[in-house]
Amino acid sequence: MKTAKYIRVSTTEQSIDRQLTVNYKQYIDKCSGSIPFNERPTAIKLLNDIADKKIDALVVHSIDRLGRNAFDIQTTLNLLSTLNINVYVENIGLYSMIENKPNSIFKMITDVLSNVAEMERTSLLERQKKVF
Structure with missing residues (x-):
């Protein structure tokens, strides 16, 4: 099994340390979770590697690393x-298959x-509006 880990943080200033691992090939994006997964630079590379059969399982720290839009x-x-990729979400300890x-x-x-992740983003944006 060729497992990869997808890591995302929202800004270049944020640390990826809590998501890092040495066990898997890592794909790291530093971008907003509001950007669709298939439009993120490193996620595109990951999807291409999956299509090329280089990856057959994926690990993410939490579901909100995939995005902030349900x-x-x-x-x-x-x-x-559909691509038969078994996804493992670390913080809930579950596999998709x-x-x-x-x-x-x-x-x-x-x-x-995924709905909670979207609600958190909405709440964050509302708090930011009140500060400015």
């Missing part, structure tokens, strides 16, 4: 499922968490 996160997870079959618990929980 529809985009769910679209990304559906694409990865078990014995090469979709994990319905993973789908249910990541659907909820």
Whole structure:
């Protein structure tokens, strides 16, 4: 199994230390989670490597690393499922597939968490407006 880890932070000033690992090839984007996954420079490289069969499993620290838009996160997870990529989300300890079959618990929980990620972004933007 060729596993990769996708790491994203929102700004170049933020540290990626808590997401780093030495166990996998790492794909690191420093951009807003509001940018669709398939438009991020390193995510594009990751998707190309998946298409080239260089990667067959993906690790992310948390679901919000994939994005801050529920529809985009769910679209990304559906694409990865279609490509038979088993996604592991570290902070919830779940795989998207078990014995090469979709994990319905993973789908249910990541659907909820993707909406939470979007709500957090909306809340953050509202707080920023009040400060300025």
